[in-house]
Amino acid sequence: MLATRITKIEERLSLHGIDNYQISYPEYLNFDQEHFATPREVGCRVMILTAIAYTIQDDTKKYGIVNWLKNENIWSHVSEKEAAYLNSRTTKEDEILDLSWKIEAAYILAWALGLVDDKPMPGEEATEAQINNMIQQLPALGDKLESFLSNLTFRDTAEIYDENIFYELTTTHFRDTLFSGGKSRADVHVPASFERHLALNWLRRFMNVQDWDDTDTST
Numbered sequence: 001m002l003a004t005r006i007t008k009i010e011e012r013l014s015l016h017g018i019d020n021y022q023i024s025y026p027e028y029l030n031f032d033q034e035h036f037a038t039p040r041e042v043g044c045r046v047m048i049l050t051a052i053a054y055t056i057q058d059d060t061k062k063y064g065i066v067n068w069l070k071n072e073n074i075w076s077h078v079s080e081k082e083a084a085y086l087n088s089r090t091t092k093e094d095e096i097l098d099l100s101w102k103i104e105a106a107y108i109l110a111w112a113l114g115l116v117d118d119k120p121m122p123g124e125e126a127t128e129a130q131i132n133n134m135i136q137q138l139p140a141l142g143d144k145l146e147s148f149l150s151n152l153t154f155r156d157t158a159e160i161y162d163e164n165i166f167y168e169l170t171t172t173h174f175r176d177t178l179f180s181g182g183k184s185r186a187d188v189h190v191p192a193s194f195e196r197h198l199a200l201n202w203l204r205r206f207m208n209v210q211d212w213d214d215t216d217t218s219t
Contacts, residue, residue: 002026005158009166016122017186018173023165031161035205039152042109042203044077045212049106050134051141052082056100062086065141072145079212103131104192105199108163110134112203114155119163120196122170123187164200171197172219 006023013021023029037045051065066086069075078086085091085099107126110116115137120126126134139148154160170186170193177184194217202215209215 002029005029005162009162009169012122012166013169013173016170016188017184018170018188021169021173029162029165031157031204033154033157035208036154036157037203037205037210039113039154040149041077042113042154043149043152044074045199045202046106046109046113046115047074047138047145048078048082049102049109050138052085052099053103053106054141055086056096059091062088068142074145074149081213101191101195104195107131107134108196108199109203110137112154112160112163112200113152120192122166122193123189125189125192160200161204164197164204164206167193167197167200168219171217175219 003026006026006029010022013019048069051069055061055065066075069078075083085095104120104126107116107120107130111119116130116134118130118133120130139145170188173186174184174188174190198215198217201217202209202212207216
């Protein structure tokens with residue numbers, strides 16, 4: 001079973017132009033899903049990231065989003081940096097750019113919950129159709145969340161873990177290439193893949209970190 005999973009990950013990496021990484025230790029793919037965030041926690045994070053994406057389009061909506069998150073009792077899941085953004089009247093351009101990529105994190109977490117089946121292509125951003133499909137599976141912003149959050153489950157956790165390892169190795173590839181002064185020819189979208197890596201690291205509590213802002217993407 002581990003050998004099959006390893007082969008699939010390595011073949012996928014090679015397919016996208018990363019053919020110099022091999023998983024030498026099968027134990028690398030062992031995991032304990034009891035250490036994962038709960039489906040409810042992941043659902044809260046998807047809703048928070050989606051709500052923040054909405055405010056990027058219109059920052060006058062911040063006040064209403066804050067009240068909604070508090071009324072639905074998920075404000076405690078908002079990170080310190082997210083709270084600072086939502087409570088601010090102005091936002092720096094670099095912060096807006098950084099937050100705009102978080103929809104990639106929301107999408108891969110929605111995939112982990114089985115809310116969407118169409119996995120994003122490593123070489124591309126999630127498409128407009130994919131994002132629209134995700135939004136259709138979520139409660140509308142402002143709606144009650146309890147029924148949605150209390151009925152969430154994960155897709156196959158080995159599939160989630162292997163997706164995380166795939167993006168961990170793409171991050172390793174790009175960092176190694178950067179440090180060596182080379183140029184990658186991999187068919188992997190760097191900002192999108194990084195956000196997917198970060199989100200899945202948070203989900204599986206990589207390095208036992210639970211705080212979204214402190215999630216580690218070292219490899």
